[in-house]
Structure formats: structure tokens, C-alpha cells
Amino acid sequence: METPKVFESEYRFCLILWEHEPIKSSELVNLCKEQLGWKPTTTYTVIKRLSEKGVLKNENTIVSSLVSKDEVQASEINEMVEKTFEGSLPAFIAAFTKHQKISDKEIDEVQRMIDRFRKGE
Amino acid sequence: MTEFFLNVVNMSISASWLVCAVLLLRLLLKKAPKWINVLLWGIVAVRLICPFSFESVLSLIPSSQTINPEIALNAPVIDSGLTIIDNVINPIIGEATISLQPEKDVNLFQFIMPYLAGVWLVGIAALLIYTLISFLRLKRKIGTAVLLRDNIYQSEAVVSPFVLGIIKPKIYLPFNMNGQDMDHVIAHEQAHIRRRDHWWKPLGFAVLTLHWFNPMVWLGYILLCRDIELACDEKVVKELNNEQRADYSEALLACSVNRRMIAACPLAFGEVGVKDRIKSVLNYKKPAFWIIIVAVIASIVTAICFLTNPLNKGFSIEPKSDFDIYEIEKHYYDKVVGADIANESDGYYDIAITKDMFLYKYFKAQGGTIDNSWIDIGKLVKQEDTTVIEALIKDNIPVKYKFFGIKEFYVALDESEIQSASCVIIMNNGDILFANIPAYTTENRYVSNLMKLKIKNSEIQNGTYKLSKEIYFNGAYSYVPDLENDKFEIKTNGGMHIYHFTGEVLSTGARYEEVKLNKSNFSDLFDNMEIWSADINLEDLLKNNKKAWCHNTPDDIGGYPYMLLLQKDGTLCMIFADFENGAPISIRYVYELEYTANIENGFDNSSMELYDLGYSLQVIVETYEMTTQFPDKTENFTFDVRNGTKGNLPNGANFEITECDLQTGRLTIQLSGTALHSTSQAEHTILNEIIVEQDSDGITLSDNGNKQFFTFRFIEINQNHDESGSQ
Numbered sequence: 001m002e003t004p005k006v007f008e009s010e011y012r013f014c015l016i017l018w019e020h021e022p023i024k025s026s027e028l029v030n031l032c033k034e035q036l037g038w039k040p041t042t043t044y045t046v047i048k049r050l051s052e053k054g055v056l057k058n059e060n061t062i063v064s065s066l067v068s069k070d071e072v073q074a075s076e077i078n079e080m081v082e083k084t085f086e087g088s089l090p091a092f093i094a095a096f097t098k099h100q101k102i103s104d105k106e107i108d109e110v111q112r113m114i115d116r117f118r119k120g121e
Numbered sequence: 122m123t124e125f126f127l128n129v130v131n132m133s134i135s136a137s138w139l140v141c142a143v144l145l146l147r148l149l150l151k152k153a154p155k156w157i158n159v160l161l162w163g164i165v166a167v168r169l170i171c172p173f174s175f176e177s178v179l180s181l182i183p184s185s186q187t188i189n190p191e192i193a194l195n196a197p198v199i200d201s202g203l204t205i206i207d208n209v210i211n212p213i214i215g216e217a218t219i220s221l222q223p224e225k226d227v228n229l230f231q232f233i234m235p236y237l238a239g240v241w242l243v244g245i246a247a248l249l250i251y252t253l254i255s256f257l258r259l260k261r262k263i264g265t266a267v268l269l270r271d272n273i274y275q276s277e278a279v280v281s282p283f284v285l286g287i288i289k290p291k292i293y294l295p296f297n298m299n300g301q302d303m304d305h306v307i308a309h310e311q312a313h314i315r316r317r318d319h320w321w322k323p324l325g326f327a328v329l330t331l332h333w334f335n336p337m338v339w340l341g342y343i344l345l346c347r348d349i350e351l352a353c354d355e356k357v358v359k360e361l362n363n364e365q366r367a368d369y370s371e372a373l374l375a376c377s378v379n380r381r382m383i384a385a386c387p388l389a390f391g392e393v394g395v396k397d398r399i400k401s402v403l404n405y406k407k408p409a410f411w412i413i414i415v416a417v418i419a420s421i422v423t424a425i426c427f428l429t430n431p432l433n434k435g436f437s438i439e440p441k442s443d444f445d446i447y448e449i450e451k452h453y454y455d456k457v458v459g460a461d462i463a464n465e466s467d468g469y470y471d472i473a474i475t476k477d478m479f480l481y482k483y484f485k486a487q488g489g490t491i492d493n494s495w496i497d498i499g500k501l502v503k504q505e506d507t508t509v510i511e512a513l514i515k516d517n518i519p520v521k522y523k524f525f526g527i528k529e530f531y532v533a534l535d536e537s538e539i540q541s542a543s544c545v546i547i548m549n550n551g552d553i554l555f556a557n558i559p560a561y562t563t564e565n566r567y568v569s570n571l572m573k574l575k576i577k578n579s580e581i582q583n584g585t586y587k588l589s590k591e592i593y594f595n596g597a598y599s600y601v602p603d604l605e606n607d608k609f610e611i612k613t614n615g616g617m618h619i620y621h622f623t624g625e626v627l628s629t630g631a632r633y634e635e636v637k638l639n640k641s642n643f644s645d646l647f648d649n650m651e652i653w654s655a656d657i658n659l660e661d662l663l664k665n666n667k668k669a670w671c672h673n674t675p676d677d678i679g680g681y682p683y684m685l686l687l688q689k690d691g692t693l694c695m696i697f698a699d700f701e702n703g704a705p706i707s708i709r710y711v712y713e714l715e716y717t718a719n720i721e722n723g724f725d726n727s728s729m730e731l732y733d734l735g736y737s738l739q740v741i742v743e744t745y746e747m748t749t750q751f752p753d754k755t756e757n758f759t760f761d762v763r764n765g766t767k768g769n770l771p772n773g774a775n776f777e778i779t780e781c782d783l784q785t786g787r788l789t790i791q792l793s794g795t796a797l798h799s800t801s802q803a804e805h806t807i808l809n810e811i812i813v814e815q816d817s818d819g820i821t822l823s824d825n826g827n828k829q830f831f832t833f834r835f836i837e838i839n840q841n842h843d844e845s846g847s848q
Contacts, residue, residue: 007265007277008267008275008276008277008296009265009266009267009275009276009277010265012267013265035268036267036268037266037267037268037274038265038267039264042264042265045264045265046265106396107374109396110370110374110395110396110399111371111374113370113399113400113403114367114370114371114374114399114403117363117366117367117370117403118363118364118367120363
């Protein structure tokens, strides 16, 4: 079976699981709150998601992993933030997002600007 | 709601001038710290949401009320403060009409206003819903963000760092940032939080939703976002040395490079180009102290010039035509009834102000003591000192008026011994209040009524109508309206007047009062449910009804035009009813009315004499002749006319001595004045009698109320001409 891919945040969760498994889901929730800052609902959602992916199993409220640390591909997946709300109207986000279509040429230009500055020009 | 919308539009227009000024200032204050720019946008925001303002001569806003809601809805005209704009737009909106029914044009401007208000509301709702949905989706995506420390989280869903949250703001970073970059980014986001940008930006957006239709506001918002970023950069970079600045710039660059994974990402509103930001960062120099001072002063001056409104120039209570009629919109205080009164008009009156500033009242009480005529109260005289009236009314006016203050006030005093005053008070925002103040000239004065006036408008086009569609017809009667020759003339200034012509002969003409339809005055009078036309019935008439006017004291005859209905779709219906003992007992016919002509073209001249067109401002001239006697009918004496031969009567009319015969001693005096009268009244007089009294010194003229108004002194011709003169 192909090793399931997990997101980085899910990976962090798995680290906790591997360290404490098998563990009651309620205790897992507490650990996640402490170490990850997750709300209980978030933890349960992740447990459900990962169990669907086949990464762990949750039987009678005891959670245990189905794959080992080595097997899981530490994620290089970044969940793409959809374009619809990225930097669009939702300025309710005190979103100091900085995005712009910056071309290679511009990147080089800017880098040169910075380098010159470092040299004290 | 339409009025509220128009107020928002006015605020938007006022603010647009301010945006222009801010744009200019931003250019001039390039060297000033960027937080000044954010401050300037703050001033713009205040202008966009605050409806109240002070008037000041320093105001640079061309007009605070480009579209006056009352005027716009009645006689479309704008006052933008720039004559050029007014002259182009006003003719267009004045003339633009839309035909709803044949021969019945409605002004386009007035017609679409409510629809525009609706579109505005829909726009706001759409923006808010879109924002809400986007917010919720984002929240969901970053639900699994992992706590790094304090209030900083990391998530794979974050590509570009941001702050989220208004009460407990949290910083969200991507995973895999290198340590140095991360420090700078965190410093930047924390600077945002310290500057409270997580409040300003949403607030700005909220203001934007209200003014979404104004491109200047969008421009302001975009620039606000840019300025916030730049101000934030400055705050961070201030503390950094050159090396650190270079690092900071690289962090900025790195963040934007990451973005390249995202395909065509639209340039977001308010986001500054990375290149420009880096340039600013590298070139940042702490601004000289004096520049900051100059910038702050410039901001204060801008605030004064643009947050205040221009003096209400040109607003005047003087009627533009012969007279203006006002009705009572709200009661604020009534000493007899008590402070809390419902908005009843019974027992109250309409008010007219004529071209020469005379005040008249028309009492509306049924079967009133005054027989359908205007009562002359007196001439309105502008008072310079408003402290008296302010003290009198301050307890009874709504809070907003205390804020606005009194702009002008006029008093018409009656002629009794204890002069009571009728006062017209104009507030700084253009509202007109009216107060009755008994014993005004004494220390015991008090306010007996205080109310707000509003110009009477009419939704019905004045003119001639004939009967068109039959809606309800009881054929049992011999008198049947004649579709060809029955005409109605409706005239609405000064109240609803309807004249009924049958074959060019005036059969009835009267004033109708507005009523609410109910069972006893309407529904129960339809006693035969089978004689309705196929497509309309009683329920339809009621449901579609907007306003109704009823004849109050008709004669006891059958088939009388009893009520006029104005329906929501603009149609007019005439109701004919039978009467007994002055009350309607059953309805005979209901017809729709169809407009045929303007009032001027309604009837030929022969019939003009037969009826009363309502009210008009009459110019009355009366001449009196009297003979005086000189003490010595020789040439030794003459009249001292140093003070002229003209003057004013106490009631304001003008008088002039037109002839003065020294031989015979005959004086001819001409009185002229204007009065608001129903044209059906036969005679009008200015004065009933002039009394001439003569003694050895001269002649005194007084009116029949024994008020002297002129004195002619005799002087001996050969004597010094500076003997005591006349009054």
C-alpha cells in the first residue's frame, strides 16, 4: 500500500500519537491542546480524517497508529490556499499578505538592490 | 430608506472632495512618516460615516447636501456647490421623464430613486455575504494550525503570513521558514498588531461596504491598505541597522517568491508591490522633526476644512414663487396636551409663508371655526438675537438640534396687547421648526407648541382629469357621470382641491382632506358586491391604495364626488357617493381618472370666471380720499414732507400719499399690499377705515385699530425748516 501523504500539521499530530499510543482520544485531545494549541473539535476532525486516510485507527475511543514514523512521508504538501479569498476582498483579515505576481527578472533586480545596499552603496 | 440612502450619497460626495485633498497631501508629504497617511484616511472615514457636522466658514467642501432629500423627491434639482456641474445636471434631471401611463409623465429622477436605494442595499448585502463566506472558509483551512509560541501559529495552508482576529489577533506563518526571515516577519506582524491595524483595516472595509458605489472610496481603501503596510514597515525598520534592513528586505523578497507557486494571482487590493516596499525599507531615513510637525498641522487643517460643512448659503425661507405651504410633520411639544403627543393633525394647521414674508395658518379641524380660509397671523421679521428662542425651546427639541444650533429665526407678532408670537426657526441643517409663544414680549413668555414643518408636496399632477375606466357602477340611479363631459380639476398646492365640472359648468369645488380608508368611511358603503368590474374588486382597491382624500362637508345630494384615491401604481380613482345629513350612506360609482391636460389649458376663459382656482396671492390696492383743513388756508403753511409720503401700515401693507392739494387740503392715500386669499372670497380689504385726526399741529392717520401710522405736520413756510418733523 502506498504510504499515505499527510499535511505538515497532521504530521505534528502523528508525532504526538507515536509518542503516546495507544491513547484514549480524550487524553489525546488534551495533549494536542497543550502542544499544538488545537481546539478539541479540531483534534477530533483530524483523528477522523487520518483514520479515513488509513493512518490511524480509533477503536472504542482508543487511538493507535497504523503506519510508523518512517513510513509517513513528511509532508511537502502545502495545502493551496484558494484564490477566492486570498488577498481578495476579505480585508477583514488584517491580512498583511503580500502577494504580487513577481517575475524572475524583478526578483533578480530586487536582490541586486539589496546586495548593493549591503555593500554600502 | 430612500432618504437615508440619499444622505449616504451626500456624505459620499462630500468625502470624495476630501479624498482628492488627501491624495494631494500624500504627494506633498512624501517625506513625512507614513502613519500620517493612515491618519488622513482616518479623517476620510469620519467624513464617510458621521452625518453630523459643524458649519464653518473654513469649509472647503463645495456642498454638504448635493442632493437634498426633500427637494430631490419633489422637484429634482441638485446643489453640488459648483455651478458648472449644477447647470449641466439640473436641466437633465428636471426634464427627464418616464411615461408610466399615456399622457402622464413622471420625473425620471424621482421615479428611480427608490430603486437605486434598493440596489445599494443589495450591494451591501452581497459584499457582506461574500466577506463572511470567505472568512469562514479561511478559518476552516487554518483550523489545524499548530502553535509555535505566544500567539503565533503555523499552518501548511498559509502561504503568506498574516494576522487574523480582531479581539485576540493571532499571527499565522507557513511552515519551513528560515529562522532569520521568520524573526523579521514576526516583527512585522507584531508591529501591525501594536498599531492596531487589525482594527483599522476591517473598519475601513466596513465603511467601504456602505459606500461601495463610490470609486473614490475604493481608491481610498486601496491606498489605505498600502499606507498601512508602509507604516508598518517603517515601524519595524526604524529599529534596525543597515545589515538588518537588508535581511528584512530579503525576508520580504522570500515571502513573495514563495508565492510564485500560485499561478495567476490577481493583484490584491491594497497590497504594495514588494519592490516598492523594499526600496522604501532600504532608503528609510528617520524623518526630521519639523517635517512631522508640518504634517500634523497639515492634517489638522485638512480636518477642519473638510470635516466641517459649508455655511448654508442660499437656504432661505423666502418662497421662490408667490407662497410656500408647509404642513406639520412632527409635534415635539404641546403644552395643552402634554409633552408626549401622538402625531395627530386634528386641531392643527397648515402654514403658509408668502413672498413678502407674511405668515398664514389654515386650520384643519373639521367644521372649523374659520370657514376654509387662511388666517393672517402677521409678518415674519428676522431676529438677530437667538438666545431668547434657544432658551425657550431647548428642553423640548430632540438632541440632534442641540447639536446643530439655530441658524435663523423669524417672529410674527400678533396685534393684541400681550403680543403672542408665531416663530419660524431654521436649524443649521435646514430643518424648519415652528413654535407658538404666548406673551412673547413679556417676561412670562412660554412655548405652547413646538413642531417640525415640512413643505407640502404632492404626488398628484395638478390638472384636468376625465373619467376613464369604470370600476364599480350602480346603474340604479338616474344621474350617471358623463364620460365625455365630466371633468375634474385637481389642484394640490395649499391642500387638495378638486373641482367637478359637468359639461363645463362647475357643480362642486372644494377642499378635500386626507383620510385613512376604513370600514365606516369606505368598505361598508359598498352595498352591492355584484357590480364591480371584472378585474378589480373592493379588496384590490384597498390593497393597492396609497392615499385617500375625502370631502368633509358635502351637500346632501346624490352622486357626489366623495373621495379621491391615489393607488400605489399611480392610478387615481374618483368615488361618487350618496349623502344624507352630511354623511355618506352608500357608494354609487367608482371610476379611474385619466389625465387630460395641464391646468392652464384646462378650460377656456369663459368658464374661468365660474370657479375658484384655489388660493392665490392677491395684490390689493385701495384708495382713500379725505379732506383736511389747514389752520390757515393761506400759503403760509404746508405739509412737512421731509419724512416722505410713503410708509408701512402696522400690518405691513404699504401706503403712499399720492395726492396732496394745498389749496383744498385734500389728501389721497393709496394702500397696497398682498394677501393670501381664496379666490372665491368676494372682497378683500387691507384696512377697513382710515381715521384722520387733525389738530393744530398736523394730521394723524390711524387705522381702525387706533394705531397711528403716519403724521403730517404743518409747517409755516417762512419759518425754519428744521422744526420738529413728523414721525
